[in-house]
Amino acid sequence: MTLLALLGLFTALVTFGLSLAVYRFALRFKLYPAIRERDVHTRPTPRLGGVAMFLGVLIAFGAAWLFSAHFSLLSIVFNDPKPILGILGGSLLIVVIGVIDDLVDLDWMTKLAGQFVAAGLVAWSGVQILSLPLGGLTVWSPLTSVIITVIVVVLTMNAINFIDGLDGLVVGVAIIANCVFLVYTYSITVRTSPLNYFSLASVITAILIGACVGFLPLNWHPARMFMGDAGALLVGLLMAASAVTVTGQFDPSTLQHVVGRTHLVSAFLPIVLPLAVLIVPFLDFGLAVIRRVNAGRSPMAADRKHLHHRLLDMGHSHFHAVLIFYAWTAVASIGMLLFSFAPVVPVWAAIVFVVVGLLACTAVTLAPLGRRRAVMAAESHIAEPTIRAADASAEAPVAHKEAS
Structure with missing residues (x-):
């Protein structure tokens, strides 16, 4: 865990330096698009943060590969370089597509084809x-496995990209979700492979956390630079890749035996936990697709009705809306993580945490509605005497005329 933490810290420092360099480069050559109608920000801002994040990830993988020559346990991750090269190749492609889209606005069909x-x-x-x-160990045919994997990766990339609308939103959600996922992958690896604590999923997650932490100072409100489609799609691809490697890494029967046969939920955690940490992005993505299809529009057509837009319309400030997203992500992901530590953490404790957390998040989310009703009620009480006085003054001349 110390080596993973150092790898994440190294990635954060490198990404922060690269972010400053990319930011200055973008300002010098005016590489920032015009403000769109659906945008929340009010001044032109560079959207090349994804470039700095990708370069940080690339350098971090290179450094990890060099260090693997001195750490035998880490070298196991790099014995087969094909998966890492595939992930980095896909990341490079998606970053290039994202940068082009941020600069010249590609059509959605081209972007979707590139994502596939x-x-x-x-x-x-x-x-x-x-x-x-699912009902024991289910092994897919090679073709089916590829198809399902591609769909999962594309859905995750778009889900992350859809919530990229507020300063610091995606990077913060990614940091919280991946910290939880790193604890899970590390703990499961320790319990299933006591001779080797490293896995590809842990390395990917640690590097991604570092890239997000390094970019966050420039992306915090008010943001000096956005990650753009390149960064959001990159985050989604790496999160999906790490989750997919965990899903196929452990035999579910072995995992269930390790975590305890009495806690069946734990055997499903390789699938449930990735869904839990991404529950908010997936919810926003699903609602957006349904909304646009019902309106007869493309499911990839942009609009200003995402969950973060609705929070702003409810009366939340930019800062509060971002914190609400953080809270929902933390409750869902940490709550699900607690189940993986059974029986050390009682099941009832995990349930209580989730229930209390969800109630608190709901109350905070809906708080502006209560304040709005109170303000409207107060305004109605103030306006009612004014209306009565106006009616009385309007009727007085009429009465005087009739008397005369």
Whole structure:
């Protein structure tokens, strides 16, 4: 865990330096698009943060590969370089597409085609969903495994990209979700492979956390630079890749035996936990697709009705809306993580944490509605005497005329 933490810290420092360099480069050559109608920010801002994040990830993988020559346990991750090369190749492709889209605004069909190609590179390299704990161990045929993996990667990339609308939102959600996922992958690796604590999923997650932490100072409100489609799609691809490697890494029967046969939920965690940490992005993505299809529009057409837009319309400030997203992500991901530590953490404790957390998040989310009702009620009480006085003054001349 110390080596993973150092790898994440190294990635953060490198990404922060690269972010400053890219930011100055973008300002010098005026590489920032015009403000769109759906945008929340009010001044032109560079969207090349994804470039700095990708370069940080690339350098971090290179450094990890060099260090693997001195750490035998880490070298196991790099014995087969094909999956890493596939992930980096897909990342490069998606970053290039994202940068072009941020600068010249590609049509959605071109972007979607590029996403499928990038996801195909990841699946082709061997990062695939090989098994699922559904009624025992289910092994897919090679073609089915590739198809499902590609769909999962594309859906995850778009889900992350859809919530990229507020300063610091995606990087913060990614940091929280991946920290939880890193603890899970590390703990499961320790319990299933006591002679080797490293896995490809842990390395990917640690590097991604570092890249997000390094970029966050420039992306915090008010943001000096956005990650753009390149960064959001990159984050989604790496999160999907790490989750897919975990899904196929462990035999569900072995995992269930390790975590305890009485806690069946734990055997499903390789599938459930990635969904839990991404519950908010997937919810926003699903609602957006349904909304646009019902309106007769393309499911990829942009609009200003995402969940973060609705929070702003409810009366939340920019800062509060971002914190609400953080809170929902933390409750869902940490709550699900607690189940993996059974019986050390009682199941009832995990349930209580989730229930209390969800109630608190709901109350905070809906708080502006209560304040709005109170303000409207107060305004109605103030306006009612004014209306009565106006009516009385309007009737007085009429009465005087009739008397005369």
